[in-house]
Amino acid sequence: MSEKPLELQRPYRDEEARANLLSYINSQDRGGPPVFVGRQDIFQRLAQDVEECRSNTRGSTCYTRVIQGAPGAGKTSLIEEIKERLDRGLGESKRTHDAVVVVGFDGGDFFREAFVANQIIEAYTGEDFDVQKEKASSKGVQAGAGGSHLSYESVSRERSLEQQIQSAGSLWKPVIENIPVDKDETVFIFLIDEAQNIRGVDNEDGKNHIVMNLHNGFDTTRGLKIVPVFVGLSDTKSELKKRGVSRLPRSSSLPLGSLTQDESEELVSGWMHHEPFGFENLFSSDDISRVSKMIAVASEGWPRHANTYLSELARSVLEYGAGDSLMLDLDEVFDRGHEHRLTFYGERVSSAGLGTYEDVIRAATKQSTDGVVLRSTLRTIAQDKYHLPALGIDALHEKAVGAGIIEQISEYDSNQFHYPIPSFYTYMQCDLAHVREEFLRKMRQQMDAHSHLWPEPKGLTR
Numbered sequence: 001m002s003e004k005p006l007e008l009q010r011p012y013r014d015e016e017a018r019a020n021l022l023s024y025i026n027s028q029d030r031g032g033p034p035v036f037v038g039r040q041d042i043f044q045r046l047a048q049d050v051e052e053c054r055s056n057t058r059g060s061t062c063y064t065r066v067i068q069g070a071p072g073a074g075k076t077s078l079i080e081e082i083k084e085r086l087d088r089g090l091g092e093s094k095r096t097h098d099a100v101v102v103v104g105f106d107g108g109d110f111f112r113e114a115f116v117a118n119q120i121i122e123a124y125t126g127e128d129f130d131v132q133k134e135k136a137s138s139k140g141v142q143a144g145a146g147g148s149h150l151s152y153e154s155v156s157r158e159r160s161l162e163q164q165i166q167s168a169g170s171l172w173k174p175v176i177e178n179i180p181v182d183k184d185e186t187v188f189i190f191l192i193d194e195a196q197n198i199r200g201v202d203n204e205d206g207k208n209h210i211v212m213n214l215h216n217g218f219d220t221t222r223g224l225k226i227v228p229v230f231v232g233l234s235d236t237k238s239e240l241k242k243r244g245v246s247r248l249p250r251s252s253s254l255p256l257g258s259l260t261q262d263e264s265e266e267l268v269s270g271w272m273h274h275e276p277f278g279f280e281n282l283f284s285s286d287d288i289s290r291v292s293k294m295i296a297v298a299s300e301g302w303p304r305h306a307n308t309y310l311s312e313l314a315r316s317v318l319e320y321g322a323g324d325s326l327m328l329d330l331d332e333v334f335d336r337g338h339e340h341r342l343t344f345y346g347e348r349v350s351s352a353g354l355g356t357y358e359d360v361i362r363a364a365t366k367q368s369t370d371g372v373v374l375r376s377t378l379r380t381i382a383q384d385k386y387h388l389p390a391l392g393i394d395a396l397h398e399k400a401v402g403a404g405i406i407e408q409i410s411e412y413d414s415n416q417f418h419y420p421i422p423s424f425y426t427y428m429q430c431d432l433a434h435v436r437e438e439f440l441r442k443m444r445q446q447m448d449a450h451s452h453l454w455p456e457p458k459g460l461t462r
Contacts, residue, residue: 003294003334003451005327006287012317017278021314024277033307035270036081038263039074042067042254043085046229050187053225056218062187064215064248065229066195068236069256070420071348071404074303075231078256079191082229113171114162116210117178120188121161124179171210172222181224188226190214196232196239196402207244215245234407234420250411257420258301267303268292271310282317290454291330297450298334298443300422308344309337338443342436345427352403356386357396361405365419365428373406373417 012018024034046065053062069075164174176183192198200206213220214228230236230245237253259267269292272279283291291313299305315336316328349358360382364373378397382388388396400406405424406417419425423443430438 003330003447006291006313006330006333007284008317008320008326008328009281009284011326012278012282014278017276018318020276020278021318025311025314025318033077033267033271033303033310034274034276035267036077037266037270038259039078039081039256042078042256043082045254046082046189046227049227050189053187053227054185056225062217062225062227064245064252065227066237066240066248066253067229067231067256068196068234068253070234070302070407070424072302072304072344072421073256073258075256076193077303079193079231082189082191112162113165113210114159117161117165117171117175120175121178123188124181124186170222171213172220172224176222176224183223183225186225188224190226190228192228192230194232195230196236198230198239198243200243206242209244211240212244215240233402233404235401237411239402259303259306260301261296264296264299264301264306265289265292267306268295268310277314286455293450293453293455294330294334294447297453298337298447302421304344305337305341305421305423308340309334312336312340334447335440335444338440339436341423341443342427342439345424346435348403348424349405349428352399352405354396354400354403354405356388357382357393357400360386360388360396361400362428362432365425368425371418371422371425372409373419375415375417 049063049065056062067075067078161174161178164177165171168174198208198211200208211228214226218225230240232239237248241248269288271277272283272288272291295306295309295313298309312333313328316333320326320328352358354361360378361373363381363385364377367377375397379390379393382393382396383390401408401417405419407420408414409416409418419428423446426442427435427439430442
């Protein structure tokens with residue numbers, strides 16, 4: 001790959017804009033680009049769910065939604081966007097008495113009843129609940145760092161609510177008593193992040209009564225109208241069934257796939273026009289179009305990966321934009337982005353804790369020519385080559401699916417699995433001894449294969 005450099009039209013010296021761009025780079029692992037595109041079908045469906053839930057009479061249930069997608073599909077960014085749109089009115093009219101509850105967890109813990117009650121009350125009373133701030137402040141208490149006051153208040157209220165819940169014998173009664181809720185009009189949109197990590201309750205066969213309450217609706221929630229939205233990896237729906245969420249129709253699931261080529265280009269173009277970054281007149285329109293197409297191709301439509309390339313472009317702008325040279329080396333930008341993807345895939349596989357089964361998946365992947373990996377092939381390799389016991393194979397396979405390494409192509413076909421992100425398949429086909437060289441070479445080849453799409457920048461020659 002030998003790409004024409006990106007020419008900056010003027011020195012990039014605005015200190016406030018540079019500080020904003022640096023802040024974006026530093027926060028890239030905790031969010032997506034500052035521009036959100038696509039997913040309109042999901043917003044429209046949720047708006048319909050809220051209104052249908054509002055119009056339901058007692059005895060009916062509100063609709064349970066499952067939004068699931070592969071790592072890098074933009075689930076966290078989607079949750080933030082849903083919350084923002086719900087706050088200002090997701091549907092045609094603004095309902096000021098609705099409330100949005102966002103709950104996130106890392107799998108080490110799940111809903112404590114008092115925790116859930118606290119978040120509903122905070123959401124309804126207008127207190128801004130941020131999952132990451134809550135996690136950070138909780139750590140701050142343990143370490144004696146700043147933010148301990150917030151954590152202390154949160155814990156104190158949860159203890160008080162826990163006493164009320166024990167006394168009432170119900171989670172929902174204390175919630176109703178602590179907020180002036182109009183149960184006929186108010187709808188709570190309950191967004192649950194990382195829902196594939198939901199844990200069961202001890203001695204209840206893996207069931208989780210809070211999740212079951214949310215799903216079963218009015219009678220179990222004491223008349224509160226709650227639209228539960230479970231967001232997680234591709235096995236979230238099957239994990240919810242294990243926790244007691246039954247009778248989930250196929251239509252309940254909203255798959256979160258890749259963005260279209262046009263949407264990806266719109267995302268990048270919006271980033272390059274983002275006002276706080278002070279990019280006005282920094283790039284030519286031809287170069288914006290060219291880089292938008294390049295990142296759309298490189299990212300394969302996955303928002304996380306687009307964010308990676310944009311962050312590397314931002315680093316180059318900050319490094320070279322204030323000096324004498326106003327030409328950015330795009331080959332270097334994309335190679336750095338490819339390497340970040342390589343690290344991301346490696347961390348995903350490593351954190352899954354698959355042990356020898358990782359070698360099994362790699363071996364089966366190398367036998368595949370179309371990205372499809374057969375479970376029967378995985379089982380044969382695991383038994384014949386690695387001598388893994390049958391029961392252990394099934395458990396490790398579920399672990400791989402749960403970690404988002406591979407996913408079932410269809411819920412009706414338990415033999416065929418694939419990598420939803422093409423470059424993840426590429427990564428798993430690479431030899432571990434030469435994985436960096438092979439992966440970078442294949443990614444460069446992918447870019448070269450699409451280079452005919454790039455508009456020619458004016459005034460530059462190869």
